Amino acid sequence: MTTLALELALAILILVVFLAGLFSRADDRRFVGVVAIVGMAGLFALSFLVVPGESVLGGSFVLDGLAIFAKQLFILATLIGLLGSHALRTTTFKRRAGEYYLLILTSLLGMMALASARELILLFVAFELMSIPLYVLAGFTKREGESVEASLKFFLVGSVSSAIMAYGLSFLYGLAGSTHLAEISKLLREPSPLFIFAMLAVFVGFGFKIAAFPFHMWVPDTYEAGPTPFVAWLSVAPKAAGFVALFRVYLEGVGEGAAFWIPMASGLAAITIIAGNLMALPQTNVKRLLAYSGIAHIGYMLVGFAAVSTYGIAWVLFYLVAYVFANMGAFLVVEAVAQHEGSVSLSAFRGLAQRSPLLALAMLLFLLSLGGIPFVIGFWAKLYVFWAAAQVGLYWLVLIGAVLTVVALFYYLAIARQMYISQPEHITRIEVPFSLALAIMISAVAVVALGLWPRPLVEATLRVAATFF
């Protein structure tokens, strides 16, 4: 039972949130958010008490180091996302806050199950449990055409990718005669063409979920139309879940045979980095800019995946943590500015440094971290994935990644330029709601603290990855 403790606790929390939303007759149901936040903080504390245990459900649900690490990461990201969401002030949100939190928590349940899934059916069900609430949330402001369009696009692309993935999975079952990943990974010792085809189809499915190029089309529109705190969370948590599942399917227990995936993964990493960064260049809407830059970051994580080594896995996990803090932080600052300015274009950031120096400083830190500049966590993240790739001789990939980092800095600095160099039109402070400020502060402190002292996190990720091959 202890193996399922976190999931059960979350399920109880979901019920509480559901009932709280159901029995409230008020027009302002944002108090549901407080329930969810407190519950999530409790869950985060609980996650540190959980220790790796035996697998349940006939070996299909495991609780190893990776699962625990991933769950802590999801919970943390959700906690920051919920804190940010609590600052939403629109009437739609006030009225429907119950639904909003319920859907986010349900999706989180899917992610947590996904991190533990060692069996195809559970994997697929968890994937869908994670995705379907996301489709609904993307269309949360259902009276706006943009939002509906984004939601529909997201839904169609997502369900097609699920179908392709399921198609691939069906072949795997046919080949292995079992739905257990442990059995399937044995097939890689003598890969048949059908097996490779099946794994590629599954990879396409994953590609959509983690938004690698060329499976990224849904990202910018969905990000632009969704409520920003939700987008902040959407941009990191499901991606992290996708990567964990990717490790489970492609690398766990495979041993030496994993080298088979290097060409596929490194090729996808290279084009994702190039395409993401180049497409981000012309953006003037900060949310779209961050959406494209997020695609590029997925590419950098694929660099670590392409190394198919213990280090590669550890550094991708490290990267994910860096990405959670920096990317969510950046989106939340966008939300803070947008609430005040009513705009998410670059020009909304004009002279922010003179208006709200701390907010500008936080944004600068997030941008530097995303850009991979020393003394903030993003630098170590990039360095480590390059390190892993260099270790297996993928110097060409490292060079592409490093050069494209410079392109990325161009658009990150474009925001910094607006904040620090451009003169503001009027000097008024930007008031940031308390919960949003808290979420931004947590992210900023983490970005700096782990940038200056990454060692604890490095050791944690290495410990998790050590058991994997």
Add this chain to the structure above:
Amino acid sequence: MNGVPVLSLITASPFVGALLIMFTARNSPRAVRWIAAITTGIPLVLSCVVYAAYDLEHGGFQFYEKLPVAPALGINYEVAVDGMSLILVLLTAIIIFCGVFASWTVTVRNQEFYALLLTLVTGVFGVFVSLDLFIFFLFYELAVLPMYLLIGIWGSSGEIRPRGIFAWAIRETGVGTKEYAAMKLTLYLLLGSAFILVGILALYFAAGQNSFSLLDLDGGDFSQGLQRWVFLAFYVGFGTLAGVWPLHTWSPDGHASAPTAVSMLDAGVLMKLGAYGFVRFGMGLLPDATHELAWLVGTIACINIVYGALSAMAQHDLKYVVAYSSVSHMGIVLLGAATLTETGINGSVFQMFAHGIMTGLFFALVGLVYEKAHTREIGKMGGFGRAMPGIAVAFTLGGLSSLGLPSTSGFIAEFLTFLGAWRSDHSWWLFPAVAGTFLTAVYVLRVVKQIFWGPAAHGHDADLVDAKGPEWVALIVLGFVLVLFGMLPSLAIAPIDSATVTLLGKLGISP
């Protein structure tokens, strides 16, 4: 120096100054300036002490300090100086001390300005003293990044009139504006750093000793193929910073748009940082590739010399003239290194020092002139010598050093380099190099005559005054050093030579 971590003190002092400024000197521009002057004065004094205490008999790395940072990865904070880095540390200390006085009049957001400037200087000191390639890289980034804000916020935009077939492109991208220059400089230098990082990682893994230390990587048996591409990566990476043609274009824009102290540091020290990195890591760690590719480095250096000088001749903007002259002079630095001879490499390092001082002096002067005349356009200035004799004399002195007049340090540097070029395997390098010197004389004398000694221009009479107060500090110190090292070159040659001999030993050349 028994147990005193003097190099760490030199490196950390400006950063401590930056912190003090940020946290204690709010709304007090005077306190900000004095904190900056003191925390840059300390490294100046200490680097003189290091210079005096350096044991020439033994040579090699001295004042060694080591502190583990991440032992598992082989990263250590490991610092020391040899004859070459010693001279460059001294250069940095002189330039920044003068730079603080040259920017005495910065009033806009003065606290942030000095904090960023001092942070940058810590990066530069760190680069020159680190032996650990990883720490070196971190300091390198620290030296580059503040530049973006320094130029973007406190820089000045040139008066450009787009002409020719690319006029629309110039208008669209904002060539000549400070925002453009800041972005261009940052991106170029970070692009360079990307190449350097890949090279460093490649050496680290190829050596397989789990160490980033120069001392451990030294003498590592790297294969010819690896050496070749790492050498090229270093050449592109460090070369971008050193202003190697055709990757130099960030430097004229950046130098011209930067505020005075930043121009001084940028042209005076930062470009040397690229040359230093190239000589120390490119040539020192990869001897086979150095022999194989020296022809490329030397030939491009010749292009640098001539191209930079021709470009400088074509400029109407005083700051651009000085900036392009840096491109030309950095060509001499790299040419000297590529000769692979003792005199040539000595000349190269001496030129790093001489050019640093000279260009620092130039930019300090240009800053003063701009402040008083409110224009950078050469055609609008004239006859300033009467109103500001001190500035005129200093400018002429710098100009004469630039064109290599005997008794200035510029002469010693160029003479040694040319001698090295003649003795190298590619003696034809001498001709473009000498032609470059001739062209330098043309543009320097033209500018000096027009601005200071020619007939007076109209419309400036009231504002024109000579340097005063703290402004003199930069002019006197830099002018003095320029002549001192020209008169007594052995002051610098002796330590430099001790490092050169070691380097040639690694390259398998008997001096």
